[in-house]
Amino acid sequence: MSELITKTAAELASAIASGAVSAVEVAQAHLDRIAEVDGRVHAFLHVDTEGALAAAKAVDSRRAAGERLGALAGVPLGLKDVMCMEGIPTTCGSKMLEGWRPPYDATVTRRLKDAGVVILGKTNMDEFAMGSSTEHSAYGPTRNPWDLERIPGGSGGGSSACLAAYEAPLAIGTDTGGSIRQPAAVTGTVGVKPTYGAVSRYGLIALASSLDQAGPCARNVLDTALLHSVIAGHDPHDSTSLTDAVPDVVAAAGTRDLTGMRIGVVKELGGEGYQAGVRQRFDEAVAALTSLGAEIVEVSCPHFDYALAAYYLILPSECSSNLAKFDGMRYGLRVGDDGESSVEQVMGRTRAAGFGEEVTRRIILGTYALSAGYYDAFYGSAQKIRTLIQRDFNDAFAKVDVLVSPTAPTTAFKLGEKLDDPLAMYLNDIATIPANLAGTPGMSIPIGLAPEDNLPVGLQIMAPARADERMYAVGGALEAALLAQWGAPILSKAVAL
Amino acid sequence: MTTMNSPALMPYDDVIAQFDPVMGLEVHVELNTKTKMFCGCATEFGAAPNTQVCPVCLGLPGALPALNRKGVEGAIRIGLALNCEIAQWCRFARKNYFYPDMPKNFQTSQYDEPIAFNGWLDVPVETDEGVQVFRVEIERAHMEEDTGKTSHLGGATGRIQGADYSVVDYNRAGIPLIEIVTKPIVGAGKNAPAVARAYVSMLRDLLRALDVSDVRMDQGSLRCDANVSLRASADSPFGTRTETKNVNSLRSIEKAIRYEMQRQAAVLAGGGQVTQETRHWHEDTNLTTSGRSKEEAEDYRYFPEPDLVPIAPSREWVEQLRATLPEPPAARRARLQEQWGVNDTEMDSIINAGAVDLVVATIAAGADHTAARKWWLGELARTANDQGVDLADLAITPADIVDVERLIAAGTINDKLAREVIAGILAGEGTAEQVVARRGLQIVGDDSALLAAIEQAIAEQPDVAEKIRGGKVAAAGAVVGAVMKATRGQADAAKVRALLLAHLGVEDA
């Protein structure tokens, strides 16, 4: 095992820029690691060996030509398979798109390429990003590097697992209800869902348009900040993209003192239903924040109790419409076109065969919720709750600078444990969903291992919309304090693969 | 094609005696923006299939719409020209249904928040009692995207039944459409079909004047659906309506509504009930056939489009756009009548012929107004009528008329030859000059050729020539006529006469 794979993205970038190591060596070390462990982890659906080495070689040539390289030039990355990449299979974890190669790059993909980031391949995910365990991938589950019998979170389990397994130092995730943050929490990695609109959704295959947000994943706060700076910023191809300047999240990640910072602990997130070890580590982290100079305040967000219910009406409604395009007519799977059948029959057969159970369940739910006569009771009411949750956030942020909570109620559970119980599965996202409904940013960082199972626990930091830098400040300071306590990064405690 | 039993129709006068018609008209207008509503693709009509497409208008996974401001501008200008209020804030909505010509299987449209609403249009309608102005109230004008176009190939009829396969051209998908919906049109009585036709005709003129659309019904850039219902009297509640689709000419609008009134009246008089359904108008057979009934009607599951931000046109922008509107029709009529020096009846006939804009354009291109009116209302109106097409759709432009007039003024052709030149232009033989050259229509200007013809005519009518020599100048007409006949009208009659008299040594009286 090459020591290159345990380096941070920042370290790799500076070593490449100085010529201490070539980008091709770095890429090859990670490709070797994938070849070594991914048969067991299954973080990747597609590895683009040729493309990755070519991109690395291009970075080396630019350096040799004396060009100034970007902050992450030559650093390898795993791209969630929900993000379009020209000419590279993009399946969204579904049979429906098996073999489909997009004719265009997503804006995020384009920005990564422009920055010289080396895309190793596409990471596994729950089908169309629906799930919290990556067990709903049509291509088989991803396994948690901490314990291969456990889930790596979802929907972006491939992106979190590839970090924890040292297959890549960086990854892109997308977060509709917690799909970046919950996988980060259960794998001992860092994941950030930026403010809605901060990162372009163009080329991100939509689950729920008003909730989806792409974001950076890495093994530490600074690396996520560097990646955030590469992918964020206005995009005219996405009407909901913010026009604001990207906040200086890299500078914020260097914060070490939280004096004057007011931090709210959300009363509704952390009581009943949360694992004892999760609560214990959370309380200790809050104490650490106090010793960093922060003032801790308990804050109530009463409508968070309705967030899950509202989410499971809004998300299925939007996804029932977003996924309508997968009908076998223009691309992807086509089933039952025997020359005799009608268009409707072929569409029906294709969708029945191409979508998995969870996707079908949510399409049916959403179709029902939007139907004439039910719209007001379901979709309409859910939108009202959404407004109330936004109001809860506004009220809270009038009192404090950021909010904190456990990221997920439990540590990583066993594969298959919740597969037959959708409601138990949905509860994994109970703490992360409010930020998606409000469009506010959220980050998860590791805060230790739960004593009862020795598995990672994550802390969620939530900031007001367009104030993403505050999460990086709190996350950066807490991470440094915990690292000083532990003496080594949390991942060093994982059993070697 | 299966044979259709022609349903019973009630004579029109009986329909009017027994029922009161109510109409609603939905007009779809394709805007003439250079690019599509939500992407940068071109909108050229008639391009090779699927050459004006991109990930957005093909609805590829991951693609997102980006709003074309010119499309919103067109919608607001149309709303203002229809005397509508313009929304302070509105959203797009998704209309969900599965159909292969819809790339996303939803259409980005507007639902309960149209960009423009509550307007009206005053429409002059020709009735037995003369021209009457009828106010059509506008419910709303909203923005949406067009769908692709499906063709069914391999069958005899071009319909889906019997076709071997179907192909879809997505060039049209995403072209901006404005849907203009009237409030129920009541009180038109026996003039209902004429009111509908006049409304669409007026709307078309208005849209052309706004320069927001090509408004070509034959190319589908203006499409009309007509809702029709009957009730016992003006005090009765509305009856069950049908929606007739595919009505793609002004003439068809009038015919289809008249037909639907007669058909529904026969159903009601026979004790039956009108079925709420869509019906299809058949241009060839002049009848409507049953389409989808209400029971089968789709639930479109509208909800606000989350991929687009709300539109909040500033009042400043709306006022700027208002300032770009063309003159209101009534004011324009008064001004033109004054300029052209025509009376009410003459102006009505110009309007009814659909010639106002054409005459204006012809004058602007350099003709005088008498000549412009003469051609459009005379020769060309007759031709349009014979061919059953609208004046504006004839294959001749105002610039062509100006060319013809210029040739007359130069003495190259006379009035009679000009008619032949126009026939040539209409037949697609090229410009006025090209038609003159190809058909050899110049007035014979060569004196020696004319003199030869004159001598020939004198030789054939020696007695007449004698009379002229004896001072009976009036007899010259017979010889001139013979020369004109011999030169197939290509001579200048006045010149022939002068040459003849000179030749015979007689002075003109």
Ligand SMILES: [Zn+2]
């Ligand atoms: Zn396009």
